[in-house]
Amino acid sequence: MDEDLEGMSREQLTAEVRKLRAGIRAHRDSTGHELCWHHPALWGLLPEKQDPLPTVPEWPEFIRGCVRYRQSLDEQAPNAPRTTGPYDR
Secondary structure (H helix, E strand, O other): OOHHHOOOOHHHHHHHHHHHHHHHHHHHOOOHHHHHOOOHHHHOOOOOOOOOOOOOOOHHHHHHHHHHHHHHHHHHOOOOOOOOOOOOO
8 A cells, every 4th residue: 555655765755754744733733613624635645546525424413423522522631722712614
């Protein structure tokens, strides 16, 4: 799957690492409502060019998942800053 790396020079590998790190940081630094968005740009960093469509749950199950995700943030990041800012996209 990663055979493309075998033929890369040190400089090319370094550039690839920097590109991947930038993508990971952009995803990591998502905050607020951005956390709930579909992130195809992150997958676009992979050499295999696919744009897989997600399987989307029906609304009731989707909302339950959103609530559970938000609860997990309380458990895993209890001291994270909170916001009352509205969703404005």
